[in-house]
Amino acid sequence: MSRFSSYFLMNTDDVIDYVKEKLTIFREDAELTCKEIGDGNLNYVFRVVDEKHGDSVIIKQAGHTARISDEFKLSTDRIRIESNVLLLQDKLSPGLVPTVLLFDDVMSSCAMEDLSDYTIMRTALLNHETFPAFADHITTFMVNNLLLTSDVVMEHKAKKELVKQYINTELCEITEDLVYTEPFYDNNNRNELTPGNEEWIKSTIYDDEDLKLETAKLKFSFMNNAQALLHGDLHTGSIFIKNDRTKVIDPEFAFYGPMGYDVGNVIANLFFAWANGNANENKNFTEWIEKTIEEVVDQFKEKFSYKWDQEVTELTAKQAGFKEWYLDEVLADTAAVTGLELTRRIIGLAKVKDISSILDSNKRIEAERICLTAAIRFMKQRSQFTEGKDFVVAFKEAEKMVKGLKVM
Structure with missing residues (x-):
């Protein structure tokens, strides 16, 4: 049974295991590293990079409180909203939002295009x-x-x-x-x-x-x-x-x-x-x-x-x-x-x-x-x-x- 079958807040090691299980964008001999890069007020953002081939992806996960303050108790449903809105916006304004690769309602996370060259x-x-x-x-x-x-x-x-x-x-x-x-x-x-x-x-x-x-x-x-x-x-x-x-x-x-x-x-x-x-x-x-x-x-x-x-x-x-x-x-x-x-x-x-x-x-x-x-x-x-x-x-x-x- 997958350890990602019930919600928990991931760290960088967890995210590497997560992308290996959930995504197919990395090659079999990939050498993955992960860094938490979020600087916003709400969510956790991880960048996973294949150091051997240069492929990369962003994983975003919602916690039950805001990063800015534990006073804000929040539903993790905001990741569903974000993922669906990005998919809709990409239809209405092609090329002006990142591509969404995965939405995971169990882990309250999504995978999307890495925009690190921006x-x-x-x-x-x-x-x-x-x-x-x-x-x-x-x-x-x-x-x-x-x-x-x-x-x-x-x-x-x-x-x-x-x-x-x-x-x-x-x-x-x-x-x-x-x-x-x-x-x-x-x-x-x-x-x-x-x-x-x-x-x-x-x-x-x-x-x-x-x-x-x-x-x-x-x-x-x-x-x-x-x-x-x-x-x-x-x-x-x-x-x-x-x-x-x-x-x-x-x-x-x-x-x-x-x-x-x-x-x-x-x-x-x-x-x-x-x-x-x-x-x-x-x-x-x-x-x-x-x-x-x-x-x-x-x-x-x-x-x-x-x-x-x-x-x-x-x-x-x-x-x-x-x-x-x-x-x-x-x-x-x-x-x-x-x-x-x-x-x-x-x-x-x-x-x-x-x-x-x-x-x-x-x-x-x-x-x-x-x-x-x-x-x-x-x-x-x-x-x-x-x-x-x-x-x-x-x-x-x-x-x-x-x-x-x-x-x-």
Whole structure:
């Protein structure tokens, strides 16, 4: 009887035995080594390499608690969700996600294509690398996966079956707490404020009752608007990249929610990269980020409109003016989520290296205040952001406000 017939959390030696039993990709004389390479907040990721022939594979396993904190008790079903979503995304956006080789519901694990010749995008951006094809790739990914899983295109009963299949209660609860709630209140012990910025955050975020009203509205929209199948955690740490290729990974947070949640996460994390480049006075890099943010928004709109006209099946969605109204709502959600993500990564539990790696405390505080000043505007005035340049202008004006410069 296989020792992998009942669940246990594997170590590197176990994983070598596991791939020998479960996969056929390695040759008989393979010399396998294994290393745990996961740096995310939830799961364990192993890379298995045949040192003799160079073949390799990634094994990902879910534990019963999150790596970030044992406070988060989680179902290992998230690996089923991730595996199935990657298979679906590969059909909708071929070549933009890794190939899944195996899903094992007993061991709560999956095997997938090794992308070690790529770089995690956040790491590359911390090195101030640029990727001219990124905006094109990520907008194709988002438009295909969001619009084509919505009621605009799908037969409604089939779409509702997918909603049931991707109910993701525990990971949605993490998002509801860490993104929509805790960063705006000072009555929990999971927020982590940068020393020297506590009073500014209290007066600017915690004491803003109007802002908290807007975040309450946004939280209930997130919980109730089953618009499309989201990636659910689409930041630069969930993207592998090289000069001419992009691969989106880690959709374990996938569920049916508002489209703008994915788009806003991409934009916010590009702004984090901008803040890092700005703190390091790399003007060429920050200008590329600004251009890319504009391209992400504007190409998303253009491709969304084109794909809508090509794929729409719902009769009422063909009504004149409806597409424009629908897209405006997506863009408003996009702006709001940009603000939410900027806020939670600075105030909340899960930080980003773009900000935390700024060693000069004064520059880090300044970067945080720029992000948070822009974030408030994105959330409160979300309906005003209809083009890429609107996002960039708001961020540049936030920079001037924080630095005490005149805003034109």
